[in-house]
Amino acid sequence: MMRQFELVDKVSGYLSNLDENLLNQAYVFTVKKHGDQKRASGDPYFSHPVEVAGILTELKLDEPTIVTGLLHDTLEDTDATYEELQRLFGEEVAQLVDGVTKLSKLELTADQNKQAENFRKLLVATANDIRVLIVKLADRLHNMRTLHYIQDPKRKQRIAQETLEIYAPLAGRMGIQSFREELEDLSFKMLKPQGYSLISDKLVALKAERSDMLDSIAYDLKNLLTEEGVEAAVEGREKSPFSIWRKMENKSISLEQLSDIFGFRVIVNGEVDCYRALGAVHRKWQFVPGRFKDYISVPKTNNYRSLHTTIIGPNRQRVEIQIRTSEMHTIAQNGVAAHWLYKDSDDERRKVFEDIKPFKWLQELVDQLKIANTAEEFLEDTKMELFHDQVFCFTPKGRIIALPKGATPLDFAYAVHTEVGNSCAGARVNGNITPIRTVLRNGDEVEIIRAEG
Numbered sequence: 001m002m003r004q005f006e007l008v009d010k011v012s013g014y015l016s017n018l019d020e021n022l023l024n025q026a027y028v029f030t031v032k033k034h035g036d037q038k039r040a041s042g043d044p045y046f047s048h049p050v051e052v053a054g055i056l057t058e059l060k061l062d063e064p065t066i067v068t069g070l071l072h073d074t075l076e077d078t079d080a081t082y083e084e085l086q087r088l089f090g091e092e093v094a095q096l097v098d099g100v101t102k103l104s105k106l107e108l109t110a111d112q113n114k115q116a117e118n119f120r121k122l123l124v125a126t127a128n129d130i131r132v133l134i135v136k137l138a139d140r141l142h143n144m145r146t147l148h149y150i151q152d153p154k155r156k157q158r159i160a161q162e163t164l165e166i167y168a169p170l171a172g173r174m175g176i177q178s179f180r181e182e183l184e185d186l187s188f189k190m191l192k193p194q195g196y197s198l199i200s201d202k203l204v205a206l207k208a209e210r211s212d213m214l215d216s217i218a219y220d221l222k223n224l225l226t227e228e229g230v231e232a233a234v235e236g237r238e239k240s241p242f243s244i245w246r247k248m249e250n251k252s253i254s255l256e257q258l259s260d261i262f263g264f265r266v267i268v269n270g271e272v273d274c275y276r277a278l279g280a281v282h283r284k285w286q287f288v289p290g291r292f293k294d295y296i297s298v299p300k301t302n303n304y305r306s307l308h309t310t311i312i313g314p315n316r317q318r319v320e321i322q323i324r325t326s327e328m329h330t331i332a333q334n335g336v337a338a339h340w341l342y343k344d345s346d347d348e349r350r351k352v353f354e355d356i357k358p359f360k361w362l363q364e365l366v367d368q369l370k371i372a373n374t375a376e377e378f379l380e381d382t383k384m385e386l387f388h389d390q391v392f393c394f395t396p397k398g399r400i401i402a403l404p405k406g407a408t409p410l411d412f413a414y415a416v417h418t419e420v421g422n423s424c425a426g427a428r429v430n431g432n433i434t435p436i437r438t439v440l441r442n443g444d445e446v447e448i449i450r451a452e453g
Contacts, residue, residue, distance in 0.1 A: 001047040002054040004028075007066075014060045023063065026070040026089060033078035041149040048142060049073055055138040059176070059337040065131045068096040072135055075101045099132035100139070130336055133170065137179050140167045144186040160190035165402050175302035175335020184242035192245075199241045202255050207238065207262070213314045214262055220284065221264060221321075228280040233267040237322070250404050260310065263320035267329050271296060274323045278307050281321055285311035288318060296328070304332050393444045403440065410436040413448045425451040 004027045012018045037045035053069035074080040086094040164187035171180040189196040225232045291310035299305045306324040313319045331338045414421030426449035
C-alpha cells in the first residue's frame with residue numbers, strides 16, 4: 001500500500017501547485033473513517049482507497065480527482081456526510097465523491113428495465129463531470145486486481161462479467177487503453193482461466209521463437225530513422241491475451257495464424273516527423289495494402305491519433321508499426337485523463353473536465369437519454385452505442401449473452417455452454433424458427449433447439 005508521504009511525493013512530482021495539506025488531510029480522513037473495516041483479503045479497508053488514489057496518480061490527474069480517490073467510499077461505507085466533505089474538502093470534491101457513490105450502486109442485472117435505468121444513472125453522473133467515471137474505473141481496476149480474495153464463485157463471475165461488458169468498453173471509449181487492457185485481461189483470467197493460461201503460455205513461447213526477427217526489425221528501424229534525420233524512440237509492443245483470444249474467436253483461427261501479435265511503436269517529436277517516419281518505413285519494407293490507417297488526419301471518437309501500417313518482415317512475417325508523437329502517445333494510453341496535462345493554466349485544465357464536447361459519443365448518449373420514450377428504447381439506443389462492436393442477446397430466462405458483432409444463433413449456443421453448442425439443431429429468435437447462421441441483432445431473444453439423444 002502506498003504510504004502517505006509516497007502519495008504526496010508522487011503527486012507533487014507532476015503538480016507544481018499541489019495543496020499538500022489538503023491531500024494529507026484526505027489521507028488521514030479516509031484512514032480514520034474506515035477505521036477497523038477489513039477487505040476480503042484481510043487488509044485494512046483504507047488500503048483500497050489509497051490504492052485507488054495511487055492508480056489515479058499514474059494518469060497524472062488533478063488534485064481534486066486524487067482526493068476523490070481517497071474519499072470515494074466514505075459516503076457509502078462510513079458515517080461521513082456530504083456536508084462534512086463539503087466543509088473539509090470543498091464543493092468540487094464533495095460532488096465528485098457523491099457522483100462516484102451513485103455509480104457504485106449500479107450493477108449488471110438480467111432485468112431489462114432495471115438495466116436501462118442503471119445506464120440512465122451512469123450517464124447522468126458521468127455527463128456532469130467525466131472525472132466521476134475515471135475514479136470509478138480506477139476503483140473497479142483495484143477491485144479486479146484483488147478479486148481472487150472473494151470466496152463466493154458466483155459473485156466473482158458476476159463482477160468479472162460486469163467489468164468485461166460495461167467498464168472495460170467504457171475505458172476504451174474514453175481512450176484509457178491502459179485501464180481497458182488490464183480490465184479485459186483480469187476479467188478474461190477469471191471467466192476463462194484455462195483459455196487465459198493457454199494464450200499467455202503460447203505468447204511467451206512465440207515471443208522467444210520470433211525474438212531474432214523482432215530484434216532485427218528493431219535494429220533496422222532505429223538505423224533507418226537516424227539516417228532519415230528523425231529523432232525517435234522505438235518500443236516493442238504485443239497484443240494482450242484477451243485481445244488475442246477475441247480475434248481468434250472472431251476469425252476462427254489459431255494464435256499462430258494471427259499476423260499482428262507483435263509490433264513496434266515509434267514515438268517522434270512532431271506531427272511532420274510522423275509522416276517522414278512513415279515514408280522511410282514504406283521505402284524500406286513492403287507494406288500490406290489496405291492495412292494503412294491515418295488516425296492523425298481522422299482521429300477516433302475518443303481522440304486517439306496515430307499512424308498504423310503493417311510491413312512484411314523476415315520470413316514473410318507481418319508486423320504492425322504505429323507512429324505517433326509523445327503527446328499523441330500519452331493521450332492514446334490515458335485518453336481523456338491526459339488532455340488536461342497539455343493546458344497551460346489551472347483554469348484551462350479545469351475546463352477540460354467540465355467540457356464533454358470533445359467526447360462526441362458521450363454527448364450523443366446523453367442526448368438519447370433525453371428523448372428515449374421507454375426503458376427498452378433507451379437500452380437499445382444507449383448500451384448498444386457503448387458497445388458498438390458487440391451484440392447483446394437474451395436467453396428465454398433473461399440472461400444477457402454478449403457476442404461479437406455478426407454472431408449467429410450457433411455462436412450464441414456455444415456462448416451459453418459448449419454442450420449446448422455441440423447439440424444445437426436449430427434456433428428460435430424472438431419466437432420464430434430461424435436458420436442457425438442468421439446474424440443476430442441487439443436485443444434478440446434466442447432459444448436454442450437441441451438435438452435429442
